[in-house]
Amino acid sequence: MSEPVQGTDPAQPAGEGSSSVEIDALCATARWCYARGWVPATSGNFSVRPFMNSSARVLVTPSGLDKGTLQPGDLIEIDGQGQVVAGTGKPSAETALHLVLYGARPQARAILHVHSVWNTLLSGHYAAGGFVPLEGYEILKGLSGVTTHAHLERVPVLENTQDYAVLAQKMQAALEENPTAHGVLLSRHGLYTWGQSVAEARRHLEALEFLFEIEGRRLLSRSAIEPDFLP
Numbered sequence: 001m002s003e004p005v006q007g008t009d010p011a012q013p014a015g016e017g018s019s020s021v022e023i024d025a026l027c028a029t030a031r032w033c034y035a036r037g038w039v040p041a042t043s044g045n046f047s048v049r050p051f052m053n054s055s056a057r058v059l060v061t062p063s064g065l066d067k068g069t070l071q072p073g074d075l076i077e078i079d080g081q082g083q084v085v086a087g088t089g090k091p092s093a094e095t096a097l098h099l100v101l102y103g104a105r106p107q108a109r110a111i112l113h114v115h116s117v118w119n120t121l122l123s124g125h126y127a128a129g130g131f132v133p134l135e136g137y138e139i140l141k142g143l144s145g146v147t148t149h150a151h152l153e154r155v156p157v158l159e160n161t162q163d164y165a166v167l168a169q170k171m172q173a174a175l176e177e178n179p180t181a182h183g184v185l186l187s188r189h190g191l192y193t194w195g196q197s198v199a200e201a202r203r204h205l206e207a208l209e210f211l212f213e214i215e216g217r218r219l220l221s222r223s224a225i226e227p228d229f230l231p
């Protein structure tokens with residue numbers, strides 16, 4: 001691990017926490033996701049961009065690692081082209097998507113990608129329409145900049161592929177076409193969300209996953225429950 005990981009960064013703005021605090025927070029968040037069943041069987045990946053004076057560098061989870069055991073020393077440091085700068089192992093296969101996201105969202109400092117049951121189900125259900133609509137729920141206010149339950153959050157859904165160069169292009173286009181989106185789904189695969197800190201990314205993740213579960217349960221139970229409430 002390179003030197004900046006070990007210490008605090010003097011360029012760090014007050015209130016955002018040090019580099020090491022953000023790295024610890026990312027690892028704790030990954031373990032929390034594992035405990036919630038959102039990154040089973042070594043799936044999912046996480047990254048943080050903690051170096052304020054070297055913002056191109058990113059720490060990302062290695063390929064094939066059990067996220068339930070993630071520690072700071074497991075992270076791999078890469079440059080803006082995805083080349084390994086420090087650490088052992090191979091960066092996640094989806095690293096190209098993280099780099100596209102950091103490029104398109106310059107304020108983002110952390111990216112979380114999980115394969116939950118509900119985001120997998122809903123992304124498949126809404127794939128043909130191109131986005132998952134989330135509207136009318138109080139917890140939408142957990143998304144930065146959203147101040148009312150009446151907000152319509154459109155979460156873009158991209159067709160999944162094992163060609164990560166193609167997927168990165170689709171991610172770039174989706175981010176450009178949806179400048180206010182807080183997340184992007186890959187169909188029957190998982191969710192990408194981000195934030196200006198690990199804490200903000202985690203709040204977005206928790207809010208979106210809650211909404212996916214609500215929406216999924218609503219669709220599943222519609223025939224059994226909703227007719228009683230509908231005209």
Ligand SMILES: [Zn+2]
Binds near residue numbers: 113
């Ligand atoms: Zn994935």
